[in-house]
Amino acid sequence: MSQRSTISGWGGHSVEGCEIRAENLSAAANGAALSRGLGRSYGDSSLPPDDCPIALNTTLADRILEFDQATGRLRAEAGLSLADMNRLLMPRGWFTPVSPGTQYVTLGGMVAADIHGKNQHLAGNFGHHVTKLRMQVADGRILECDSEQHADLFFGTIGGMGLTGHILEVECALERIPSPWIWQETQRIPNIDEFQVALEEAAPQWPYTVGWIDCVSRGSALGRGILMCGRWATADEAPKRVPPRRLRPRLTFDFPGWALGPWTVRAFNELYFRKQWRPTLRGIVHPESFFYPLDVLREWHRMYGTRGFTQYQCVLPHTDESGARKTGSARRVLDVLTTLGGASFLAVIKDFGQNGVGVLSFPRPGITLALDIPIRANTQALIDALNQVVIEEGGRIYLAKDSFTRRRDFERMDSRVHDFNALRDTWDPQRRFRSAQSVRLLGDLPRTNQADLGGHP
Amino acid sequence: MNVVCLGATKGMGRALARAMAERGDALFLLGRDDDDLKRSARDLEVRGAQGTVHTAYCDLGDSETFSAALVDAERALGTVDTVVVTAGQFAPQDDLEEDAPRLREMLAVNFTNTVLFCERARKTALKSGGTLCVFSSVAGERGRTPVVLYGASKAGLTRYLEGLDHRYRRAGLRVVTVKPGFVRTSMTDGLPAPPFAGEPDQVARIVLRAIDRGTPVVYAPGPWRHIMAIVRALPRSFMRRASF
Ligand SMILES: Cc1cc2nc3c(=O)[nH]c(=O)nc-3n(C[C@H](O)[C@H](O)[C@H](O)COP(=O)(O)OP(=O)(O)OC[C@H]3O[C@@H](n4cnc5c(N)ncnc54)[C@H](O)[C@@H]3O)c2cc1C
Ligand SMILES: NC(=O)c1ccc[n+]([C@@H]2O[C@H](COP(=O)([O-])OP(=O)(O)OC[C@H]3O[C@@H](n4cnc5c(N)ncnc54)[C@H](OP(=O)(O)O)[C@@H]3O)[C@@H](O)[C@H]2O)c1
Numbered sequence: 001m002s003q004r005s006t007i008s009g010w011g012g013h014s015v016e017g018c019e020i021r022a023e024n025l026s027a028a029a030n031g032a033a034l035s036r037g038l039g040r041s042y043g044d045s046s047l048p049p050d051d052c053p054i055a056l057n058t059t060l061a062d063r064i065l066e067f068d069q070a071t072g073r074l075r076a077e078a079g080l081s082l083a084d085m086n087r088l089l090m091p092r093g094w095f096t097p098v099s100p101g102t103q104y105v106t107l108g109g110m111v112a113a114d115i116h117g118k119n120q121h122l123a124g125n126f127g128h129h130v131t132k133l134r135m136q137v138a139d140g141r142i143l144e145c146d147s148e149q150h151a152d153l154f155f156g157t158i159g160g161m162g163l164t165g166h167i168l169e170v171e172c173a174l175e176r177i178p179s180p181w182i183w184q185e186t187q188r189i190p191n192i193d194e195f196q197v198a199l200e201e202a203a204p205q206w207p208y209t210v211g212w213i214d215c216v217s218r219g220s221a222l223g224r225g226i227l228m229c230g231r232w233a234t235a236d237e238a239p240k241r242v243p244p245r246r247l248r249p250r251l252t253f254d255f256p257g258w259a260l261g262p263w264t265v266r267a268f269n270e271l272y273f274r275k276q277w278r279p280t281l282r283g284i285v286h287p288e289s290f291f292y293p294l295d296v297l298r299e300w301h302r303m304y305g306t307r308g309f310t311q312y313q314c315v316l317p318h319t320d321e322s323g324a325r326k327t328g329s330a331r332r333v334l335d336v337l338t339t340l341g342g343a344s345f346l347a348v349i350k351d352f353g354q355n356g357v358g359v360l361s362f363p364r365p366g367i368t369l370a371l372d373i374p375i376r377a378n379t380q381a382l383i384d385a386l387n388q389v390v391i392e393e394g395g396r397i398y399l400a401k402d403s404f405t406r407r408r409d410f411e412r413m414d415s416r417v418h419d420f421n422a423l424r425d426t427w428d429p430q431r432r433f434r435s436a437q438s439v440r441l442l443g444d445l446p447r448t449n450q451a452d453l454g455g456h457p
Numbered sequence: 458m459n460v461v462c463l464g465a466t467k468g469m470g471r472a473l474a475r476a477m478a479e480r481g482d483a484l485f486l487l488g489r490d491d492d493d494l495k496r497s498a499r500d501l502e503v504r505g506a507q508g509t510v511h512t513a514y515c516d517l518g519d520s521e522t523f524s525a526a527l528v529d530a531e532r533a534l535g536t537v538d539t540v541v542v543t544a545g546q547f548a549p550q551d552d553l554e555e556d557a558p559r560l561r562e563m564l565a566v567n568f569t570n571t572v573l574f575c576e577r578a579r580k581t582a583l584k585s586g587g588t589l590c591v592f593s594s595v596a597g598e599r600g601r602t603p604v605v606l607y608g609a610s611k612a613g614l615t616r617y618l619e620g621l622d623h624r625y626r627r628a629g630l631r632v633v634t635v636k637p638g639f640v641r642t643s644m645t646d647g648l649p650a651p652p653f654a655g656e657p658d659q660v661a662r663i664v665l666r667a668i669d670r671g672t673p674v675v676y677a678p679g680p681w682r683h684i685m686a687i688v689r690a691l692p693r694s695f696m697r698r699a700s701f
């Protein structure tokens with residue numbers, strides 16, 4: 001077992017604790033409070049609680065157990081990274097049905113966060129494409145579950161943030177692609193309200209859509225930005241070669257605190273917006289530059305300096321309870337952000353088309369905003385204020401990106417937490433599976449007496 | 458290239474077998490857990506290994522299992538170009554000092570039985586030449602206080618492999634001795650990582666190149682060659698006081 005040291009989430013949040021790494025997950029699981037993959041969740045969802053500071057790191061359990069080249073069905077151990085899948089299977093014409101904005105995630109993490117991508121409006125979340133899971137649950141049993149067998153466990157685990165057990169293996173259906181290149185079209189958008197409209201208009205025409213917004217400009221230019229739409233290039237359009245591997249320099253030091261001050265953020269946003277000098281640009285692009293623009297610089301989060309940063313991602317419904325159309329909801333979020341000065345280096349906007357299948361899945365039909373927020377003295381107040389808007393708008397937040405939300409606010413925006421905890425009462429009444437986040441948000445108690453729990457898991 | 462691997466279920470052996478699979482080599486896996494071997498075999502097939510990857514039972518703790526395993530491998534592959542041994546055991550010095558059966562097992566696995574396995578392979582699968590690539594360790598270079606016993610097993614192995622290379626290279630047997638420095642695998646999980654700690658994939662690339670070229674001794678990751686040059690030159694009086 002690893003020595004005591006620190007374990008970090010993405011963005012810099014860390015706890016004292018240790019990770020166990022092993023090829024054989026079920027044999028090594030003993031004593032771990034939860035599994036974690038490549039630690040690309042921001043905040044504390046992949047961090048163990050203070051009183052049981054051991055996490056099972058799955059990254060050595062990364063074997064592909066079955067792959068059917070004809071149908072695209074894949075079964076693999078939970079620690080397989082999406083980067084490996086892409087490298088091996090993209091040239092053979094298969095791609096993950098849903099991809100997040102980084103390829104340095106594991107299958108287990110993709111299931112546990114029920115991740116979404118640029119095609120959420122069409123393909124739903126990753127969980128929609130998962131056909132079976134092999135799990136180790138709290139009493140030590142190893143089970144296969146799917147939509148029929150132990151269905152409650154299956155749907156609890158999708159989006160369940162590691163709190164239902166260790167995911168050992170994942171079976172899912174990949175998507176056939178005509179070439180490994182992307183045909184992209186980008187368009188300049190003048191403000192946030194037009195952005196919502198533009199995303200909706202693009203949805204039926206493009207499998208992949210996403211917007212980058214400038215959160216620094218105010219007034220009529222608030223939320224101006226660039227809409228990116230893409231589809232797989234046809235075999236005729238695409239270059240005949242396999243996309244070359246791209247160099248990925250590593251950021252090996254933390255930037256000083258002033259480097260990302262308001263002026264640099266403003267300059268970056270201005271440049272990014274101006275970079276697109278024509279209203280519309282189109283052409284073939286490398287799949288990694290389309291899906292994983294941030295992976296270009298490894299450990300880029302160190303640009304935010306030693307204090308790190310947090311992400312804030314919420315979804316706001318398109319309609320109110322009576323089904324009537326709502327407008328201006330995204331604008332309200334940006335207003336709070338700009339008023340409270342949470343200069344966001346990167347802000348992403350995207351429309352969601354459907355609910356997730358998991359009990360706690362984040363997506364629902366609506367508009368989602370993901371904001372990078374460098375940590376400052378007033379960050380807690382900013383997140384509290386953003387959460388007020390989300391509660392009033394009937395939306396919710398993404399656990400994989402949260403480290404500041406208060407439990408009371410979370411319960412007000414997400415009543416499903418009660419169903420989720422009821423499910424955990426069935427599968428894990430003693431709450432052997434907990435995270436720093438579940439202690440903060442889901443009402444899990446720090447464990448005072450470990451002795452009565454016996455050895456497992 | 459047709460390759461027999463002993464120890465490809467985990468760590469550097471897994472990484473090396475994958476690097477071979479990805480360029481289309483044919484593989485045969487030996488090991489002591491049938492189910493686990495089959496899972497690794499499927500992984501290597503998907504990654505591009507030529508044909509079906511077959512497996513056979515072979516426990517480095519039991520020299521009686523070597524013959525049959527190598528016969529199976531030869532039968533399945535036709536000709537064998539390379540035999541790779543990454544299997545090995547490690548335990549902290551304190552544990553080995555306290556636990557005589559465990560010490561006996563470690564010494565047998567890392568030295569006696571590895572030598573017996575190599576001798577068997579030399580006489581059967583590699584009788585008409587080929588490459589024998591065996592993982593020893595930088596721990597065998599000097600007597601060092603934290604790894605006296607493990608280091609001794611690897612020192613013996615290194616000398617055996619050196620002699621073997623001298624004796625049979627002209628007859629067509631190329632012996633490649635790999636001396637890993639600290640590499641992050643489950644074997645070293647929990648140990649404090651020194652500077653220049655490596656990753657299995659990085660080691661795999663270096664070793665594969667060494668196999669292709671028939672390099673007799675290879676340190677991996679690269680900087681360990683220089684680190685060990687210094688360590689080899691340190692006086693005994695210094696080594697006695699040093700804690701590394
Ligand atoms: C640059 C960047 C872009 C991103 N873009 C997106 C995006 O577009 N869409 C999106 O949805 N997300 C996005 N994310 C978030 C990321 O996809 C998720 O946080 C994902 O869960 C990370 O996977 P991981 O393997 O690193 O898991 P970790 O961060 O290690 O863990 C995440 C959660 O999964 C659980 N978990 C992991 N493995 C297992 C297992 N084997 N068994 C049980 N539980 C497990 C952990 O307990 C934890 O709760 C992005 C993150 C980054 C850094
Ligand atoms: N990691 C390092 O830092 C380091 C440094 C120097 C040298 N080395 C040496 O490099 C080699 C590989 O190390 P590693 O870190 O990759 O090790 P590892 O991850 O522990 O893998 C060891 C492999 O050897 C197999 N094995 C062990 N005992 C066996 C036995 N009795 N019979 C059959 N197979 C057996 C294991 O199979 P199972 O799946 O059956 O367990 C596993 O596949 C070893 O010889 C080690 O001593 C390692």
